[in-house]
Amino acid sequence: MAEIDSFSSLLYLTTLRVTQPARVQDVLRSVPIVWGGELGAVSKDAIYAIHDQFRLDGLITPVKKGSYILTAKGFEVADRLTKQRKLDNLRMFLMKRQRKSYRRTARRFE
16 A cells, blocks of 8 residues: 555646646546556545645645645755656646647637
8 A cells, every 4th residue: 555655646746837826626637648548547635645745745836726846845846756857848838738728629619
């Protein structure tokens, strides 16, 4: 069980680093999109438990009601877990994917 929790915490922290500011539900929905495949198979209960633990440890802080970002300590931990360049590339490809889906549906309502 500890391995699943550590793996879930790794996914939660790095996904929040890519998609922040985000709600817990946004992070849960973005894990399969960002990491894909079997890496996206994380339980909802594990994500919520890790979120509460990170809030108590001071790794995340609320920006507005329900939205969270990483603190300086959280950034250090996320950057130690994966290379910063990989996280930036993930963010760029996620934005490209969102832009493509927006372009497909944007003119539909004109």
